[in-house]
Amino acid sequence: MRIELQRRSQSSRLFSFVSPLLALVLTLFFGGIMFWMLGKQPLDALYSFFVEPLLEVWSLHELAVKAAPLILIGVGLSICYRSNNWNIGAEGQFTIGAITGSILPVLYPEWHSPMILPLMLVMGMVGGALYAGIPALLKTRFNTNEILTSLMLVYIAQLYLDWLVRGPWRDPQGYNFPQTKSFVPEAVLPEILESGRAHLAIAFALVAAVALWFMMRFMLKGFEVTVLGQSERAGRFAGFSARRMVWFSMMLSGALAGLAGISEVSGSIGHVQPTISPGYGFTAIIVAFLGRLNPLGIIASGFVLALTYLGGEAAQLSIGISDKVSRVFQGLLLFFVLSCDTLIHYRIRIVTQKLRGGAAHHA
């Protein structure tokens, strides 16, 4: 028995909607098996993992808090991946954005002004964009593989943050805790509703997603991204520059990751500390693919992945499963998304009898 693929003449519209859902169902199924192997009631576990967090107002706010960075980073990455630029260092750009955005509230803690927050957000975006500019520069100038350089820069950014908050940025009155002074109220990203913690970042995320959807759908730039991503040669004939696209896509995604970073620090944490992200930059890669690299799809997939984080925390409390389960869920989900995507471009046939010799020569 073997599996045979037949290319569809046109990619299937039906399956481009069904495949992410199918991937979700498969993930839930295998997740249930995993819970069963851990000695838990699968349905109860799945319920407390994926449903319970949706039943209370405060946890819906948490969902928005966690979805915001995932969507912001995810839509940026989708532009990169569409244009065939493999930025996998968003976690580093997130970190650097958080650092550059925090310069003002950390170094000028006495400065109370409504100006400070917009400045912080802009500086965070600039920091993230410049940091993503490093792999872009290396790729365009030295032909260096951006996958490896952007990833190495993640480790470097995290070590730099660690040094900052244990060294020059540490709060002298902080009982030796490795963290900065708390931000002044003017430097804290405001909450959107009275009822909970969700802050402006989720609004930024939705605006960014819709704007990039508009760009990809209606603007020449979006067309340029798609053409260059599918065939650099065709793009060149159309007068597009692959080199400029490297810069554009990397710096755009870097800026969005930087915005996510400073929003997280300013809105959710309130100071800078050695760990500021539970791996948002990497999870956003899954978000981008689950959303089929479509900015509107990414809004939905951002909430799904945010739920895996929340579910992990909830399941740890209610049924005593380690929160590492959420990482497993995220990995499984990406696997199933990628395999189900095959259905969009290919017809799959399972061949049970062996082909006769020579059959391979017939068209």
Next chain:
Amino acid sequence: MLEAILLTVITAATPLVIAALGELVTERSGVLNLGVEGMMIMGAVVAFVATQTTGSPYIGVVAGITAGAAFSLLFGFLTLTLVANQVATGLALTILGLGLSGQIGESYVGQPGIKLQPINIPILGDIPFLGPLLFRQDLIFYLSIALVIGIHWFLFRSRTGLKMRAIGDNHSSAHALGINVIRTRYLAVMFGGACSGLAGAQLSLVYTPQWVENMAAGRGWIALALVVFASWRPLRVLAGGYLFGAVTIGQLHAQAFGIGIPSQFLSALPYVATIVVLIIISHNRRTTLINTPASLGKPFVPER
């Protein structure tokens, strides 16, 4: 003193060399598997758990190799049978590996492990200086050297190796010549997985005999960079691996001596070195183009 430092360099370099050699074979067949980090960490955790359960680190080594190969099969099925995107699938393998290994190893955190003991080769082990360095090592070190020589021979002196390189350079022509592209690639991917698993086993049985979450700490990615650095040649992988081992150990010693540079900056050195090395190697477009397997990362669907 020098001997002790060189010994630690060898221990730090061995996992890099082994993982990079495996990936080199995979990439020579035209497949780019970015999941080295994930396969490595799975090898590390499974090797550790098997050793703790059975009491024998040798069973641990076998278990680590098996885990790496089995895990790579997932990647193989997706990219070779279902022609999924290789970059994305490799990332998926890494993400899943990091999560799964944390889950498997959770109850083993902090347990003292059993170290894989050195094997003293008689007579050779008594040579002053070189003896302790090269002939009183553990099994995995000997395997790493055997792999370098074996893979060099396989790629450049054997018929099967020639066929595999042909697939990596032009899968359509190789297919037309009647070489089974998919089967060869499956084997190459599994070999890469087995090597990554072995490298992981070295981490949890030799380098630091215990289980720490995320203990591969980017070594899988450095191994990927090493393959580029070595321009897909096994002997150069050996040289590159030892260079990186030296950088890693050098910065650790510098931290211990406290030479006034913050430890975080020293810890960042291997990653900075990786970037610098990639720049030096890649900036000459022509040689990169000649050395890179031409169908690397490209999907292949056999026509029938």
